[in-house]
Amino acid sequence: MSENPKQAQTRELLLQNGLELFNRQGYHGTGLKEILAAAGVPKGSFYHYFDSKEHFAVEIIHHYRALEFKRWESKIKGSEGDRLAEMRRCISTLIDEYDAQEQKVGCLIANLSGELAACSPYFRSAIQASSEEVLDLMEADFATAQQQGSVRRDLPPRALACLFWDAWQGAMLRMKVNRSTTPLRQVAELLFDNLLKAPHN
Template sequence: MKTDTKSTDIRDKILDTAQTIMSGKGFSAVGLNEILAAASVPKGSFYHYFQSKDAFGEAMLQRYFDRYLKGMDELFGQPGLTGAKRLMLYWQNWLTSQTTCDPQSKCLVVKLAAEVADLSEAMRVVLLHGTGKIISRLAGIIAEGIKDGSLAINADPGPLAQALYQSWLGASVMAKITKDDSPLKAAMATTQLQLRQDTL
């Protein structure tokens, strides 16, 4: 049991360290030696947990989505909030997290998607399924807001959720290019207009 726990701890340490580094440098620019040195893990140990760098990247993305979706469920599961309030809290959290200096808070989809989708089919599929689940959860909250009357809109929740998510991804990329939060604030204003919500 202790061996299993230690094994999990080492694997998590490698993944945590890599996510921090890759959030800044990207996937291809980071070598295994850099990750393992930063994690203080022998190189031979890496291949005990991952068959290749691509398999490692797949595991890192999968774990990222697992944690991200858990966070969404916790946010949307807060009692006493309307669907609209839950939805706008999500976007506010996005804006805040993308302007923080903490690499672990940054959206890994924004950082890696364009790069790794062309490098690895396995990683592309993880990205496809993960973002699909995010959009599905957003669609569910939009439907909840329409049902409880907090969103006075006449729109199909699925396509609207997809459009909003894609606009925030684009805004996050532009925020990286401009090195300010103006694109994210513009995305918030557009989202509020589409959902007919006042500023929180």
């Protein structure tokens, strides 16, 4: 049975408020009462959509991934220009957004990976699936950039995607510790201006 507009709106409200709280305070640091209060939703309505807080967290991971993919693809996929330059522009915009955050909360997937990956197979599977989809997306972008001649061809696109993702995740952790986006800017500069570029660029 499909949800009516009001039900869909309530579910979206819960997910969005839960996303913000989990990203700022962590899964274990956020109580169900706090989520309900932020969303202005009664407890009974929560259990209409989600079986448990654990189920809710997994749905938030899916929700966040869908939002980020939609935003990335809207900026990248319609572009006919240099794909590597477009990727760098999007990453720079993202860093600027993190810079505006007082607490430098960063990426939800990165945050929950550190907190929840070892907690249960349920969490680990959801986080791994989200990470793999990010890698799929980046692999396709690097493949396009290789065809355009702007990215090195001695490594497969998947390896380049893994290099970027792993370096980015490490820089995310340093950003939270340092309360500064400098690690992100350093990683972006090293990768885009040196390690990823084709030798003749």
